[in-house]
Amino acid sequence: MSYDRVRAVDEDVADALAGERQRQRDTLAMIASENHVSEAVLAAQGSELTNKYAEGYPGERYYGGCEYADDVEELAIERAKDLWGAEHVNVQPHSGSSSNMAVYLAVLEPGDKILSLDLTHGGHLSHGHDANFAGKLYDVTHYEVGAETGRLDYDSLARKAEEAEPDIIVSGFSAYPRQVDWEAIQAAADSVGAYHMADIAHITGLVAAGEHPSPVGVADFVTGSTHKTIRAGRGGLIMCGEEHADAIDTAVFPGLQGGPLMHNVAGKAVGFGEALEPEYREYAAQVVQNAEVLGEALKENGFSLVSGGTDTHLVLADLRDSHPDTTGSEAEEALAEVGIVLNGNTVPGETRSAFNPSGIRAGTPALTTRGFEEPEMRRVGDLIARVVDNIGDEEVYADVAAEVQELCDAHPIYE
Template structure:
């Protein structure tokens, strides 16, 4: 009886030779990214160096524990990589202690909650419809199922965070932790005011900078490091590093945070992702990254201004960050965000439908759209290109069912992607 030979690990098999179906999907995805404009605010295009690190041999290594204190042998090189990621993160954000092991921003938040809360403790956070995040206490998320949650909102007239309302809610609710940060809030967060509210009720302050890690690192957004008790973030959005999460805190909380991440909330770290974080952090320490972050914000502001010139309602009247939130109800009351999302995707502009303050529809078919500029800025887009992109969005919003309008937009997108190639 013949036997299948054992695969030689020294061989250099390709995905194509082993699994053509997956190879086809990967090639199609590369083509999709090259040929469309990525405007989902939580997405970016990492460098080929980060891609290489994330596809490295560290995929094979279990490294439960922390540098110098691993559960398994053979972790000396994993230690080097994690230590590099930690030290670079400390330099980028000025934190005393950094944990780079969380698998995502949500896992980073879970690590903090596990460290400081007991089931049934109280969280005060921004309402999802007003720009908050699922992991800040939504009933469908573990936070809403484990803790008692109250939420604050933005001012319905201005679209800005209602800090006075936040403080009043904190005083009546008496939370154990106040969460600042967002997934769809276009203005700079005044972390000092949130911290004052937390101190007034003897609560912790967790600042979730998932979307703005890069903007904070570059100094184009106020930093909560040294202000809030805990800072969490994602490492693949505006910071443009390996996919995952991060926790930063003062040294006094270091042991509790590390124990909460491992073994408290997760097992072995994804060391290939940690390698991607280390490489991306090094790239972000270069002077050019500050120019990039500044252009991200400038591009978002140009996008917001032009959309308003075209008659669309931009929540809060503009943006200080990398994202623009459009409320379709004033200008197009019968058009939903999902309709616009689908029409724009057909034209090659990929963004997402999003809830807006005072949402009157379902979160699955909301009244707004959210557009971000990190990935376009990575491709080299500047003000002129952003005005063209805004016009394409406005054209499609005006006539989402018009195939000719979508085709014309798609032709313009083809020209823009040709002028700004990706991974070539």
């Protein structure tokens, strides 16, 4: 992709865009929420739909000239229904957090009670952290993973639900490496008369491909991101049964948003179409296998993994046993120097702060998109260990950086 047209009017922005393109080519993207979309998705998101307002829904817009916007949104909706088997889908939310907010707006009143997974145990800000809108508007209680197992304790969750009597239970995660028993959480919600919202932001693509059990048809509401393990336009979506369709649509528009980002919806439609192809299932299976191999490599190098491993696309390592003097932030910074981009992350029983946590989180979606398989992932695990074992050793950094560049050159993106 050329940025010549940008450069003709704005060299500074063109330089930044070209720099970002090169950065992605020459680094290993291992932030679990990131991926590389196809050039078709990029083109759709840069289309003339950028210019179009389309407040409302297909066939019921508040502006004229929406016939092609309607076509695009209807395609995105129908493809999402095919992917996840949902009765009703709203593809307009700007993000996964916006999707969660719309569900709350649809069924809760300020001050109502939310029961959700604690942030340091793998939850998400929008599940009710006190710095987030959800924590400010609602009365939030958290459940946790088991201290010894690092896994969700569904009996404990059910007891917590009985004590808290929430109006909605939120399931899903941003840093939990195991499969979720949606039925067990639904049973806890049913027992106290609560709604159940399953946030599959991280595993949207794994669910679509059958690599993780689906909460669609189990939970009252399913929210997700469209750009993590599924390579579509960056944003969110909401799925529910027909009985909640009107409430959800009204919460998104006019309750939460004005005009949808139609160029972004076009990217979703294209990405969903790509995910309906047989090759996508092979990709999703490789994502999970790559994460398992990455985890094995880290364990062989002495790292402790939360829950002992992974069933999904991410690995969460707790550095407190293997590297007690190294924080997740220090590891993140050192790895960035050699071209391995991941993030420091809180871990269950966190003894430091979210700004300087005790763990690191690594994901495999983007590397799998580049064509990495088990041998490459084992090598990446070894490279991560070499850096974290030798914080500050510039000679080691130089050697690892050269190997990272070799891997990047062998698996190019956007040629």
